[in-house]
Amino acid sequence: MKFSILIANYNNGKYFKDCYNSIISQNYDDWEAIIVDDNSTDDSVSVIKDLIKNDLRFSFFKMDQNKGCGAAKRKCAELATGEILAFLDPDDAITPDALQVTVDEYLKHKNIIATYSKIMFCDKDLHPKYSDEKIKQVYNYSKFFNCPIQINHFFSFKKEVYDKTEGINPKLSSAVDQDLYLKLLDHGNPKFIPTNLYLYRRHPSGISQDKSKNKSKDNFAKVILDTMKRRKISEINGKKIPDSFTDSKEIFSLLDYQNSIPYRIQKNLTLFIQQLFNL
Template sequence: MNELVSIITPTFNAEKFIRATIESVLNQSYQNWEMILVDDASTDKTIAIIKEFTIKDNRIKLTELLKNSGNGFARNMALEKAIGKYIAYLDADDIWLPQKLEKQIKFLKDNNLPFTFSFYDCIDEEGNSLNRRVEAPLELTYHQLFFCNHVGNLTAIYDIDFFGKIVIEATQKRQDWRLWLTILKQIEVTKPVPEILALYRIRKDSISSSKFKLIKHNFGVYRDFHGFNFVFSVLLMTRFLFTQLIIKSRYIKKI
């Protein structure tokens, strides 16, 4: 149980959060990892902060893009550089709890799974609890995922030996949901670790904080990624919104 985990972290102007994010990786009980950070031409102190860590720990690796190319491009470049058996995702403002990797890898092996994720709690920009916990079905099928993204990006991990490196077109929005759909289309069903293993930071300027942007990008998954025509995509989006209101709300708990 000591295979290398490659942690994919794109960064852009994350000086306020990146230190806590990296420290949450350093504090992992499972220590065989590499953290691949690709900075998307930040204009703040993000790069300087990351370099403080790269000097002290060669498992933390930084690539600097010369021009801003988008989060998807940075994520794909990090994936290209990954050499681990497992790929895990951690955005530059989120935090892992100390036993996140250890528990997930054990769960993968115990359940003979090539992909899993976990529950997570939500925090604000200052790191304060929002008293909101996001859970998921204990068996997640492709059909369920098709109408609701139950997988938090900061909690997902998959086995390269099973899937290979899965690259989603960099220009597409909701790259994470498209990735999980690609995975579950192959294996049909998976299970989450039924524990809180990470903290998701909700920022005022994030896509998840803007309902209009979120609806627009989710519609794009049906229209562009799946290739459905406009009318059918509208119908699917209607079902998606119904699922969010009725089904997913059951998995969002007040704590």
């Protein structure tokens, strides 16, 4: 089962060596790494090319102009030839057993379309600090929007399922992963791996840690609205879905019911039954 590791890079040359070392240290051998550089302005291209030279498992592609995270990640997926795909940010790393553990889940559970694991948050030098214990197995149904976020890295998915979707939205500059997750979940269920497989580096220049929080919030809200429309949902809990996006608060307010105790009890009970009968 060939595994494609997808890396969309922009100005992360100084961090890439840790990412590279984590890939070549994998105890699973059938993999390729697709690297798409989004026309970086730092020394990324020279750093990456120097590290991967003469290793045919790595493929490198440079965008002719800076087009943003969505476009770069979409290009990664287009170039991938593996059966299983997973994104790895160039400033992060994966554990040596990440690919093997992930592949084992697909072999064990034939019907799943994706997997995701626990995540270890690290400092700027990639030293582990704490694990995100809030990530659990999700109850996937038509009104699941991963809000609050439960599905996270290390997220992998079947290429054959990705090809059934519209693909990654090239216009998005943030909430790209959330858009991908929800599109894939239209076609089946994911499997949670209760192990830390992903090392997430916290540093001031990280793409997901930038200062444009409002834009990121708006993009996530737009992704949720698009998902509602794609799934032909006209109302949620008695509230009508807006025809177009005007304000992120309007979208997120539609999901307030998820915080209620009755909803949580029903969700957990349904999830327990699903897991009990391996549905």
